[in-house]
Amino acid sequence: MDAASHPHPQVPHRTGELVHRDATAADTDALVALIESAYRGDSSRTGWTTEADILAGQRTDPRGVLDVIESSGSRLLVIERDGALVACCQLEHRGDAAYFGMFAVSPGAQGSGLGKQVMAVAERVVVETWGAREMHMTVITVREELIAWYERRGYRRTGKLYPFPYGDERFGIPQRDDLEFELLVKRLG
Template structure:
């Protein structure tokens, strides 16, 4: 008697290509903006309206000399991504998105672990840096549980630059989070 085997493959990681850009824009937008983003817990829809990214911005990361846009696929479908940028002795982590219906199932932890491994082993990065909207308490707590620490170093939100969205409040700013990778 045969037993049923799960058809869900382990995640496959690879560097994004220009052909991935439309799918990556759709993934990032679905995770952060609009009603579709409310299916997951990473939505910014209560803080920002408008776009989260655009094809030009994603292509710039894909083509960047010191950057990599890590794509995560499962069963041949794009399910997550993150940006990595090599900056001297550290790496910057950004554009992190998991398909909303898959959030909360552990995929984000796996993607983050792969990003950290890559930055440490391929680039020799000693730290991972990221910026998070400081009003995102749940998200910051999630990163803290993964070893990131708050620095208290804030940078202003780029009000007036619609490439980053349309703010729904006037007190947004980014906080730098850091994790030691060594």
């Protein structure tokens, strides 16, 4: 999908020292590298969002990232500081709600408040773009520290659980047999 046919403007928006914009196909490889570095392998262990102890293999791949970029019902926001990619998140329109996913912050930038800033941008974007009244996300239930971080940002656990896609290595290779997702929700506005 070229910039002319993309449903969202490609003009960067400034948020303090950060710039956010919609991802393009040209960002795909850099986004895959960022997402993998935040969640998988030894590089992810320098940050606190690592899933390396519960999932091996890939977190995403170029096709998965490109699918989000090209979907008319979603946006993949790129967050840059001084021209360097430091974070990203997927926003998907779901009626009165928006889905927040594919959230990654560079391991070296974790713990600096950047994640909070990205979430605030994402919440503002879905309200302004789609009139969303809620933000939804799913988090692996054994990620208690991460769930607590989201709860401090106003998200609440719903108790609604979804099975982990065991056997589909596109989502990683589970290192344990008790993985499932829980829906977290935040009212917006």
